[in-house]
Amino acid sequence: DGGITQSPKYLFRKEGQNVTLSCEQNLNHDAMYWYRQDPGQGLRLIYYSQIVNDFQKGDIAEGYSVSREKKESFPLTVTSAQKNPTAFYLCASTRFGTGIGYTFGSGTRLTVV
């Protein structure tokens, strides 16, 4: 079955470390997205990519970086510049012009220790 796979499910980061969250989809979707979820804040857009080798900043891109070298993959790196990285991170994808909404992965919970 097609879907989006996020890994790992839980991730612990030490202060000053960079960590990378994986997101892979086999839905042949064009666009991919990273959202951050904090309690009571809803979902906030970090980065998104509409085509390979191109991506745009969302509302809260500072302290994060991404790459889109393959259509299927959109990894997110949380850098040491992100001062409050503890959150639940969700990856999503969609196909243009269909109005199908987004398909979401099951998320990665990142905790700073």
Next chain:
Amino acid sequence: AQSVTQLGSHVSVSEGALVLLRCNYSSSVPPYLFWYVQYPNQGLQLLLKYTSAATLVKGINGFEAEFKKSETSFHLTKPSAHMSDAAEYFCALAGGYEEADGLTFGKGTHLIIQP
């Protein structure tokens, strides 16, 4: 700028009672609107979507929503609540019939079902 407002961060209903979760939106262009459900430590699952066809939209698990342009609303309802409906619900908006630039989400409503 577009925005989504969900009225009530927590809604509590008795099992078997009507569920009503409120969503109002602001958009300068005709919107696509969505309702998603999230269970603890999981991703979001699409309940239903409005994409400019019928204003009354039926979704999964007995949920439906009505698009009211005059009220800029897209409230979610279910006639009879079930214990399994307890979850977080998010209303989301894509402006201009194009979701490629990212959905705008409300802050969510936590639905509590009392036995």
